[in-house]
Amino acid sequence: MPENACVFCKIVSGEIPSQKFWEDGNFIAILDIRPNMKGQSLLIPKRHTESKFSDQSDEDLARIMSAAKKVAIILEKRLGAKRVLLVFEGLDVNHLHAKLFPYYEHGTGITRLGPPANIEELEAVKKLLTKQ
Numbered sequence: 001m002p003e004n005a006c007v008f009c010k011i012v013s014g015e016i017p018s019q020k021f022w023e024d025g026n027f028i029a030i031l032d033i034r035p036n037m038k039g040q041s042l043l044i045p046k047r048h049t050e051s052k053f054s055d056q057s058d059e060d061l062a063r064i065m066s067a068a069k070k071v072a073i074i075l076e077k078r079l080g081a082k083r084v085l086l087v088f089e090g091l092d093v094n095h096l097h098a099k100l101f102p103y104y105e106h107g108t109g110i111t112r113l114g115p116p117a118n119i120e121e122l123e124a125v126k127k128l129l130t131k132q
């Protein structure tokens with residue numbers, strides 16, 4: 001996707017309005033306009049880069065993780081979240097971003113457990129992950 005068509009680049013430039021509540025030289029943090037929980041936020045690099053987490057350099061990942069920690073602390077202190085859950089997904093907008101989900105009480109998190117696994121299925125997946 002060319003940068004000029006990217007919705008997050010337009011948010012960074014101010015062409016599209018947002019609920020920005022934090023920024024530094026490299027990132028902005030905005031409130032998600034479709035939140036599942038109060039304070040659900042997006043941390044977006046000001047420079048366009050494609051959204052696949054595992055394609056990023058170690059240096060770029062270190063920078064976004066450091067920024068995510070700062071934003072998480074703001075969400076915890078200002079909104080009373082017990083902690084903040086962090087997801088790199090980037091499936092809807094191909095501009096790297098971290099989704100921050102404030103966690104307030106047990107059972108409200110986004111990372112819910114599924115049903116108990118079949119042990120043979122787990123072993124088959126493990127074999128795929130560890131095969132030399």
Ligand SMILES: [Zn+2]
Pocket residue numbers: 003006007008009010047048049094095
């Ligand atoms: Zn972009």
